Amino acid sequence: HRGRMINVPDRRRAVELINEAVEAGASKKKACSELEISSRTYRRWTQCGSVKADGRPDAERPAPANxxxxxxxxxxxxxxxxxxxxxxxxxxxxxxxxxxxxxxxxxxxx
Incomplete structure (x- = not known):
């Protein structure tokens, strides 16, 4: 579901579930797929060692040049x-x- 925002507690829970599935022998890609996120999304969420909040609401959006x-x-x-x-x-x-x-x-x- 491209573009939906997932809050930090739900992201943390998803990461926990994916990690548990991987520890039990599942592939990370399959575990992510079961939660309807891509493995790329999982990497982005966890790239700094903790679960990141969605940056889109606070992103700077400059006015268009035209x-x-x-x-x-x-x-x-x-x-x-x-x-x-x-x-x-x-x-x-x-x-x-x-x-x-x-x-x-x-x-x-x-």
């Missing part, structure tokens, strides 16, 4: 609310502006 500036966003909103465009979808607004030689942003930004 993020609209506040002024650009305001210009889009102003344009979309003009009488000539307020009833049109972006797929018609952007080409209509292009016909006038105006480019504010892409259709997806609108």
């Amino acid at each position: 993020k609209l500036m506040p002024e650009e966003r305001q210009q889009i909103l102003k344009t979309c609310n003009e009488a000539a465009y307020r009833s049109l979808p972006p797929s018609q607004i952007v080409p209509a502006l292009a016909d006038e030689g105006i480019y504010i942003a892409s259709e997806s930004s609108f």
Whole structure:
């Protein structure tokens, strides 16, 4: 189940179960498979000698380089609310502006 977050106590229990299965003779890959995690996930969880917490919630996620500036966003909103465009979808607004030689942003930004 790709992408799900598993809390530290559940990770610790999973690691304990996998270790017990391996000590009893099971392969690590098979033991991991039974708990629906990959052996790579097991290695990542245990690589520093203890069970690691999920780092995704606290990961730094920088803004995309092409993020609209506040002024650009305001210009889009102003344009979309003009009488000539307020009833049109972006797929018609952007080409209509292009016909006038105006480019504010892409259709997806609108």
